[in-house]
Amino acid sequence: MNKLIEPSRILMVRQSLEGFPVLPVPEGFALRWYEPGFEEHWLSIHLAAEKEIPITPELFTRRFGSDPAVLAARQCYLFSPDGIPVGTVTGWLDPEFEGAPHGRVHFLAVAPAWQGKGLAKVLMSSILQRLKKLGPPRAYLATSSNRLRAIRLYLNFGFTPLAKTGEAQALWQEILRAIELGPHKSVPSPLPFPAGGAA
Numbered sequence: 001m002n003k004l005i006e007p008s009r010i011l012m013v014r015q016s017l018e019g020f021p022v023l024p025v026p027e028g029f030a031l032r033w034y035e036p037g038f039e040e041h042w043l044s045i046h047l048a049a050e051k052e053i054p055i056t057p058e059l060f061t062r063r064f065g066s067d068p069a070v071l072a073a074r075q076c077y078l079f080s081p082d083g084i085p086v087g088t089v090t091g092w093l094d095p096e097f098e099g100a101p102h103g104r105v106h107f108l109a110v111a112p113a114w115q116g117k118g119l120a121k122v123l124m125s126s127i128l129q130r131l132k133k134l135g136p137p138r139a140y141l142a143t144s145s146n147r148l149r150a151i152r153l154y155l156n157f158g159f160t161p162l163a164k165t166g167e168a169q170a171l172w173q174e175i176l177r178a179i180e181l182g183p184h185k186s187v188p189s190p191l192p193f194p195a196g197g198a199a
Ligand SMILES: CC(C)(COP(=O)(O)OP(=O)(O)OC[C@H]1O[C@@H](n2cnc3c(N)ncnc32)[C@H](O)[C@@H]1OP(=O)(O)O)[C@@H](O)C(=O)NCCC(=O)NCCS
Pocket: 049, 050, 051, 107, 108, 109, 110, 111, 114, 115, 116, 117, 118, 119, 120, 121, 122, 142, 143, 144, 147, 148, 149, 150, 152, 153, 156, 182, 183, 184
């Protein structure tokens, strides 16, 4: 079975929360953290961007709870110059991932009309800065094997495959080969990054 067509859950880890790219918010855009009511923005962005899993208000509550203070610390949004919410990502905390505390990059999405403009990189940079402040020494994320754009982005941000079984390693070889053969031609090296500095 082709796992890139039949998606499998895959994991990536970043062994430290140092040295990631610090990118500026593009001129005219605004980065804002969760405020009550932003659930609507989360839903509209994910409903537009997400093709694989059902996006519902219940999913938001199931994954993130409903404590506004927690969400304000961990969930950010990018607004376009016209004030449209166009992207979001959440930084979760997992005290017991692989037996140790990790930050988790969770539910990254950019609305299709705004993709390909570098906005996901800005969201990744922002959420890693926030996770670093929140204190876990490392970060991880889960995604699926067919999300090659996202995987390429994560590789670029210094996340590496967590593949503990032969099956997972074989799948990762397939993924990396697919990324190599894709429009960007080669797997990017994690650093340096085009703009801004490094944390
Ligand atoms: C993945 C996603 C967040 C990327 O958002 P984006 O704003 O378009 O991404 P950016 O423009 O910041 O590009 C970031 C990187 O993504 C990758 N990427 C973006 N578009 C790509 C494309 N058409 N082909 C290959 N890689 C691509 C590249 O690595 C790119 O960096 P580069 O241009 O320096 O090579 C967006 O496509 C999305 O929301 N997808 C649906 C939801 C999803 O899959 N989320 C991830 C869940 S784990």
